[in-house]
Amino acid sequence: MKDFLWWRDGVIYQIYPRSFSDSNHDGIGDLEGIRQRLDYLDDLGVDAIWLSPIYPSPDVDFGYDVSDYLSIDPKFGSMRDFGLLLKDAHRHGIHIILDLVLNHTSDQHPWFKESRESLDNPYRDYYIWHEPKPGRNPPNNWQSIFGGSGWELDHHTSQYYYHMFYKEQPDLNWRNHKVHRALLDVFRFWLDQGVDGFRLDVFNVFFKDSKLRNNPTKLFGLRPYERQEHIFDCDQPEMMHLLQEIRQILDAYPESYAVGETFLANPEKAGSYCGKNILHATFNFEFLRNSWNPKRFLNNVIQWEHVLRGKCWPNYVLNNHDTVRTSTRFGEGEDDQRLKVAAAMLLTMRGTPFLYYGEEIGMRNVRIKHSQIKDPIGKRYWPFYKGRDGCRAPMQWEAIPNAGFSTVEPWLPVHSDYIQRNVTNQYRDPHSILNFYKKLLALRKRHPVLVRGIFEPIQQKSKHVLVYERKYKNQRALIALNFSDSKIKIILVQSRKNKWRLLLSNQRKKLEILSADSFNLEGNEALILLNAF
Ligand code: NOJ
Numbered sequence: 001m002k003d004f005l006w007w008r009d010g011v012i013y014q015i016y017p018r019s020f021s022d023s024n025h026d027g028i029g030d031l032e033g034i035r036q037r038l039d040y041l042d043d044l045g046v047d048a049i050w051l052s053p054i055y056p057s058p059d060v061d062f063g064y065d066v067s068d069y070l071s072i073d074p075k076f077g078s079m080r081d082f083g084l085l086l087k088d089a090h091r092h093g094i095h096i097i098l099d100l101v102l103n104h105t106s107d108q109h110p111w112f113k114e115s116r117e118s119l120d121n122p123y124r125d126y127y128i129w130h131e132p133k134p135g136r137n138p139p140n141n142w143q144s145i146f147g148g149s150g151w152e153l154d155h156h157t158s159q160y161y162y163h164m165f166y167k168e169q170p171d172l173n174w175r176n177h178k179v180h181r182a183l184l185d186v187f188r189f190w191l192d193q194g195v196d197g198f199r200l201d202v203f204n205v206f207f208k209d210s211k212l213r214n215n216p217t218k219l220f221g222l223r224p225y226e227r228q229e230h231i232f233d234c235d236q237p238e239m240m241h242l243l244q245e246i247r248q249i250l251d252a253y254p255e256s257y258a259v260g261e262t263f264l265a266n267p268e269k270a271g272s273y274c275g276k277n278i279l280h281a282t283f284n285f286e287f288l289r290n291s292w293n294p295k296r297f298l299n300n301v302i303q304w305e306h307v308l309r310g311k312c313w314p315n316y317v318l319n320n321h322d323t324v325r326t327s328t329r330f331g332e333g334e335d336d337q338r339l340k341v342a343a344a345m346l347l348t349m350r351g352t353p354f355l356y357y358g359e360e361i362g363m364r365n366v367r368i369k370h371s372q373i374k375d376p377i378g379k380r381y382w383p384f385y386k387g388r389d390g391c392r393a394p395m396q397w398e399a400i401p402n403a404g405f406s407t408v409e410p411w412l413p414v415h416s417d418y419i420q421r422n423v424t425n426q427y428r429d430p431h432s433i434l435n436f437y438k439k440l441l442a443l444r445k446r447h448p449v450l451v452r453g454i455f456e457p458i459q460q461k462s463k464h465v466l467v468y469e470r471k472y473k474n475q476r477a478l479i480a481l482n483f484s485d486s487k488i489k490i491i492l493v494q495s496r497k498n499k500w501r502l503l504l505s506n507q508r509k510k511l512e513i514l515s516a517d518s519f520n521l522e523g524n525e526a527l528i529l530l531n532a533f
Helices: 031-036 038-044 079-091 110-115 177-193 238-251 267-272 294-308 337-347 376-381 423-428 433-446
Strands: 012-015 048-051 095-100 151-154 159-162 197-200 257-260 315-317 352-356 454-457 465-472 475-482 488-491 500-505 518-521 526-531
Touching: 031 038, 031 079, 038 433, 079 095, 079 177, 095 177, 177 238, 238 257, 267 294, 294 454, 294 465, 337 352, 337 433, 337 475, 337 526, 423 433, 433 500, 465 488
Parallel strands: 012 048, 012 352, 048 095, 095 197, 197 257, 315 352
Antiparallel strands: 151 159, 454 465, 465 475, 475 526, 488 518, 500 526
């Protein structure tokens, strides 16, 4: 493809490093493990990998509590291992995106250890400290999204510090110039090592109201957190200038990229943070919240196209490390047909697709017993909410003990279906979901229309299908997705008529030319057609 830009035209694959591949036999995945799997990722056809945090961390929030921004956690390897991974990935044409968690550190970060020492410690103002209100009450009504007050009383100095997540994740004070400078240097440090981009964890909460005003409350909502309007602990106007500064740094490194995770986002809000001089992209999480309903997906796409209106390249994601896997949300038992339909949709939208490790083999969420829970929010809310461990289980490579992920017992249990569902088996089966993903990724490389083409929905009578066209130069592609188990007739109006060549289907074997004005879609069929001439 001419002018191929990796983060726009490519496919990005998220790796949860603890769970991908363990090379040093400690039950936890590592960088060398990832490096050894680069041939697999290359063969799958991905253009970039996003690594969930790999910095030193006491793992209260499994890497999202960082105790040193400028090195690698020994459990994942060394700086040298990182350099080797980066070099080999680049040799394969695979770019590396690091996860930057700059809203908060771990309470074990040397800055926080200093900060909590005394009221006049030079690092005191690196975090958000405040006197208690009368009665030793928290300074305001802000809550932690993970439960309870967002304020923790530190008995040593009798002040509260603020934490939006676990109490072991104190929020940094971005209003302090030293913090600001040090954190911007983190970008430069990793860019100088050769990384290609960043995923910014909850970037829109970096700044909080300078007067620490109470959030207004609402009547409805399950937990106190949801019964507030988050106008003072999120989305402060100072963010925009900071995003411009970040962009300036990135622009000094050709083709570098940043995608932001907008906290409490709706598409309008997420869209407001990406653009020419700010972030390259922000996530649209709507697909993660959908039921198996084509209308909802279509509405999400129309809305996202409208919000971004040519100012930013869209992106779509069906799975990540915080959400129940699509296989469990949409799948039916061990059947993968629906997942193939979902994959065809994700990989033929106008927008960068993000895949999550194991999605390509249809890995199911693993069932976790209470005694096996690792994620603290799972422990806190059991049995109403079981936490996020289910989507973080070890990658299923082979039908050997521990699914070939490790030679010892992994940190989280492997799904019991690994004997059948694994990479090796799926390689051998031409109809496996893995081979379907591979074909989709390969098609994107061969047919720029599937990547660059404009998106035009095509109305159908049935509410069980999603049909759209992509158009680019003189190429046209038609994608028809059947969300039901029954056969459905697709009818094309005059202007859509064409001689369609079948590029890919998960149901029919023969790649035939389809007639111009109508054709049948099999139950759970994903069909991709290209204009024949
Ligand atoms: C968002 C991340 O996706 C999540 O995993 C993490 O717990 C929080 N941010 C806190 O860093």
